[in-house]
Amino acid sequence: MTVLRTPPLPAVPVAVRVQDDYDVALARRLAAGLAQALGFSRTKIYRLATAVSELGTNLVMHAQGGGTLHVDHHEDGARSVITVIAEDEGPGIVDLGLALRDGYSTAGGLGGGLPGCRRLMDEFEIASEIGKGTRVVTRLWR
Amino acid sequence: MRIPILRLGNVLLTSIQADIPDDLVQDLQSSLLGQLERTGAIGVVLDITSLDVIDSYMARVLSETAAMARLMGSEVVITGMNPMVAVTLIEMGRSLEQITTALTLEQGVEKLKARLNETGSSSAGDGAHDRS
Numbered sequence: 001m002t003v004l005r006t007p008p009l010p011a012v013p014v015a016v017r018v019q020d021d022y023d024v025a026l027a028r029r030l031a032a033g034l035a036q037a038l039g040f041s042r043t044k045i046y047r048l049a050t051a052v053s054e055l056g057t058n059l060v061m062h063a064q065g066g067g068t069l070h071v072d073h074h075e076d077g078a079r080s081v082i083t084v085i086a087e088d089e090g091p092g093i094v095d096l097g098l099a100l101r102d103g104y105s106t107a108g109g110l111g112g113g114l115p116g117c118r119r120l121m122d123e124f125e126i127a128s129e130i131g132k133g134t135r136v137v138t139r140l141w142r
Numbered sequence: 143m144r145i146p147i148l149r150l151g152n153v154l155l156t157s158i159q160a161d162i163p164d165d166l167v168q169d170l171q172s173s174l175l176g177q178l179e180r181t182g183a184i185g186v187v188l189d190i191t192s193l194d195v196i197d198s199y200m201a202r203v204l205s206e207t208a209a210m211a212r213l214m215g216s217e218v219v220i221t222g223m224n225p226m227v228a229v230t231l232i233e234m235g236r237s238l239e240q241i242t243t244a245l246t247l248e249q250g251v252e253k254l255k256a257r258l259n260e261t262g263s264s265s266a267g268d269g270a271h272d273r274s
Contacts, residue, residue, distance in 0.1 A: 025161045028195060046194065046226040047233065053197035102235060113198045116234035 009037045012072050019066035024056030027069040031084060034073060038080040040142050047120040048082060048140050054117040055086040055136060063090030063134070080142040084121075089133040096128060145170045147177050153251055154178065157189035164199060171207045178216050185254040186211060189247055191222030201236050208241045217242065217257055221250035 012034060016027040032049045040048070052069065059067035067088025074081055093099045102115050114136075118124040123139035145166060148155040154177055156170065174186055188204075190196075196204070208218040219242045231237060242257075244250040 021164045025163070029161070032194075042226055043229055046230045049195045050197055050230045050234065053195050053199075057197060057199050116198055116236060119234050120230065 007033055007037050010034050014071050016069045016071070017066065018056050018059045018069050020060060021057070023066070024053060024060060027056050027071065028052045031071050031082065034071060035082055035140070038073060038082070038142060040080070040082075040140075044140060044142070048084070051117045051120040051138060051140070052084055054113040054120075055084065055138070058113055058136075059086055059088050059090075063088035065090065067133075076141075082140050084138050084140075086136040086138075087133070088135075092130040092132055093126075093128040093134055094130065096126060100126070144173070147173060149177075149181060149183065150251070152182070152184045153254055154181065154183045154186045155189070155247070156186065157191070159192050160194050162193075167200065167203050171203060171210070174207065174218075175210055175214065178211060178214055183216065184258045185217035185219060187244075187247060187250040187254065188218055188220050189222045189250075190220055190227075191224070193227065194224065196227050196231055198234075198236060201231070201238060205238055205241060208238075212240075217254055219244055219250040219253050221245065221247050 010030055010033050014030060016023055016030065018024055018027060028049050031052045032045050035045045035048050052071075056069055059069070065088075067086060067090065070083075070085040070087065072083045074083070100115050100118065114126070117136075117138065121138040122141045123137075125137045126134070128134040143166065145156060145158070145162075147170075154174065156174065158167070158170070177183070178186065188207075193200075204220060208220075211218045220238070221244045223243060242253060244253050
């Protein structure tokens with residue numbers, strides 16, 4: 001009989017400095033590992049991994065000098081909540097409404113990174129200041 | 143590091159593995175197009191069985207590669223998409239427009255051949271066409 005083993009809980013909170021796609025991959029693995037250890041469903045693990053990928057890619061492509069992805073979790077009643085925060089000191093987003101619209105991109109992407117992330121996660125907040133940077137706070141509930 | 147591209151008759155086969163860096167995906171795109179030109183292959187089967195995450199960057203590269211190959215008169219078929227990846231893509235409001243997909247590598251090759259029959263000689267009875 002095979003025993004389904006849950007992986008050990010990764011040490012959190014953790015902050016991953018993101019400058020290239022290797023860093024994005026690291027943050028993605030870390031978040032997915034945390035979700036798995038906390039017993040999130042497979043669908044949710046994939047959603048989380050993809051959302052982290054979008055946030056990380058945004059830091060690499062737009063933040064000029066990268067940014068930081070923070071991954072943490074807490075228990076809210078009987079449910080685990082994973083929080084992913086993407087933070088940068090980049091140029092900021094001029095038009096948040098536009099950045100959250102499907103198919104809009106300033107950096108030659110397909111667009112849809114932010115709106116996609118918003119759909120995948122249960123909670124999504126974004127704040128941006130021109131010349132100061134951008135902060136996206138997202139949460140996924142088990 | 144490079145992603146190997148194999149040739150099987152008049153079809154090219156390649157696969158994208160998990161956690162592939164972005165520049166390597168770009169490399170793959172250009173070497174695929176180069177090989178299409180050199181070999182005159184009728185198409186490419188691109189297997190993504192082990193790919194766990196298709197974010198909007200990867201989705202864009204896949205769509206573009208397919209569009210470029212089509213412009214050259216060839217075809218890309220993507221095979222082996224993990225069900226969770228499909229769920230996630232739809233949930234985030236993204237689909238791989240205009241990309242031909244197939245469940246398995248084998249069905250992918252058959253789809254390519256069916257397509258060739260369809261566009262090539264008119265006598266082709268393409269039974270394999272609606273298999274997936």
